[in-house]
Amino acid sequence: MTETRTPAPSGAGKPAEGKQGRGLLRFYRQVVAELRKVVWPTRKQLSTYFVVVLTFVVFVIAIVSVLDLAFGWAMFKIFG
Numbered sequence: 001m002t003e004t005r006t007p008a009p010s011g012a013g014k015p016a017e018g019k020q021g022r023g024l025l026r027f028y029r030q031v032v033a034e035l036r037k038v039v040w041p042t043r044k045q046l047s048t049y050f051v052v053v054l055t056f057v058v059f060v061i062a063i064v065s066v067l068d069l070a071f072g073w074a075m076f077k078i079f080g
Contacts, residue, residue, distance in 0.1 A: 041049065
């Protein structure tokens, strides 16, 4: 036996015209509310984190540079 289903109304699944603008406004308000909950670092913490990151980046640059020079020298000696 077959079953007949009635089609959904044409407006089903679409938001009402006025809800879209209110949704955007609600999203903006929620973003602002979440940003107010953030615990921002103090100036001292920020400067400490900056120095730590900068030191680490310079250290990694030094390691990569030394490895590049060593491999370049080795390739020159092998294929040179």
